Amino acid sequence: MSLKKVLIVNKSYPVVGFGVLLSGSKQNILQYLDYEPESLPEIKKNIEGCDALIWNTKHQLTPEILDLAGPQLKAVSSMSSGLDHIRVEELKKRGIALGNCPHVLDNAVADIAVGLLIGAARKFKAGIRELESGQWKYGVQWSTGLDIAGSTVGIIGLGGIGQAIVRRLKGFDVARFLYSGRSDKPQAKALGAERVPLEHLLKESNYVVLACPLTNETQNLINADTLKLMKKNSVLVNIGRGGLIDQNALYDALKGNHIFAAGLDVVTPEPLPKDHPLISLPNCFILPHLGSATIETRNAMASIAANNILLALEGKSMLFPAY
Numbered sequence: 001m002s003l004k005k006v007l008i009v010n011k012s013y014p015v016v017g018f019g020v021l022l023s024g025s026k027q028n029i030l031q032y033l034d035y036e037p038e039s040l041p042e043i044k045k046n047i048e049g050c051d052a053l054i055w056n057t058k059h060q061l062t063p064e065i066l067d068l069a070g071p072q073l074k075a076v077s078s079m080s081s082g083l084d085h086i087r088v089e090e091l092k093k094r095g096i097a098l099g100n101c102p103h104v105l106d107n108a109v110a111d112i113a114v115g116l117l118i119g120a121a122r123k124f125k126a127g128i129r130e131l132e133s134g135q136w137k138y139g140v141q142w143s144t145g146l147d148i149a150g151s152t153v154g155i156i157g158l159g160g161i162g163q164a165i166v167r168r169l170k171g172f173d174v175a176r177f178l179y180s181g182r183s184d185k186p187q188a189k190a191l192g193a194e195r196v197p198l199e200h201l202l203k204e205s206n207y208v209v210l211a212c213p214l215t216n217e218t219q220n221l222i223n224a225d226t227l228k229l230m231k232k233n234s235v236l237v238n239i240g241r242g243g244l245i246d247q248n249a250l251y252d253a254l255k256g257n258h259i260f261a262a263g264l265d266v267v268t269p270e271p272l273p274k275d276h277p278l279i280s281l282p283n284c285f286i287l288p289h290l291g292s293a294t295i296e297t298r299n300a301m302a303s304i305a306a307n308n309i310l311l312a313l314e315g316k317s318m319l320f321p322a323y
């Protein structure tokens with residue numbers, strides 16, 4: 001293999017990933033950039049002449065950045081499952097191989113979804129606030145939340161993560177699992193999940209879990225109109241992307257108690273400014289995008305991204321090609 005330049009745009013890229021890249025060829029030149037919000041000018045400065053990119057930044061990989069890289073750019077891998085930060089069609093048009101890291105994070109993200117669901121339904125945020133401010137009261141009606149047993153759970157997007165969520169929640173004595181999405185999932189039968197139209201799912205579910213990718217079709221899927229369909233005592237969980245929800249509409253629905261609570265691992269923007277209105281709400285339980293953040297999962301993702309790149313540079317198919 002001739003000398004190659006791989007640009008890793010990533011904060012604290014796991015050492016296993018470097019190991020994989022170096023194992024493929026001792027001749028790869030590795031450049032490493034920290035993933036910071038302000039790093040875009042630095043990325044633009046360093047990208048020229050790269051043969052491959054590990055693109056793990058919230059910045060969009062745009063035609064302008066691809067032009068700056070140059071025509072030798074052959075391969076791009078995200079270190080994520082979602083590809084909403086990459087102009088997929090543009091890369092395809094230019095003949096650049098593109099890959100991602102799906103499946104390996106399904107369990108870790110599903111764990112966080114269940115954590116959010118319990119945390120939101122059982123008022124963890126309000127309870128912790130009261131505990132920390134010395135307001136812990138005792139009373140049979142204090143801080144009462146919602147049961148999971150006997151409930152209907154609606155999963156929007158029954159992919160690998162959605163399925164892992166259902167598997168976990170089966171242990172919680174959920175009465176019914178519904179799902180909606182673009183296609184019938186063959187796995188649904190064994191999981192006992194029934195495919196229904198979105199509107200039906202929103203009306204029937206006590207828990208609505210967003211586990212779908214962000215696309216033009218799913219942008220603001222949860223908005224003022226769809227929130228109105230949800231039950232008053234329902235909980236909304238989002239482990240997909242912040243853009244799936246119109247956050248102003250969610251704020252109004254939570255503030256007005258039109259729905260009971262929300263549990264969000266993903267928001268817009270990330271990081272969310274500390275004075276953001278959603279943070280002020282006791283019934284909005286927010287985590288800082290921890291979905292895939294376990295040591296094992298991040299190592300596995302780094303290794304897949306590196307293998308995607310190595311394979312493409314060798315002219316082979318990536319482990320997880322996007323097209």
Ligand SMILES: O=CC(=O)O
Pocket residue numbers: 079080081082083105291292
């Ligand atoms: O959010 C995480 C991912 O898409 O991998």
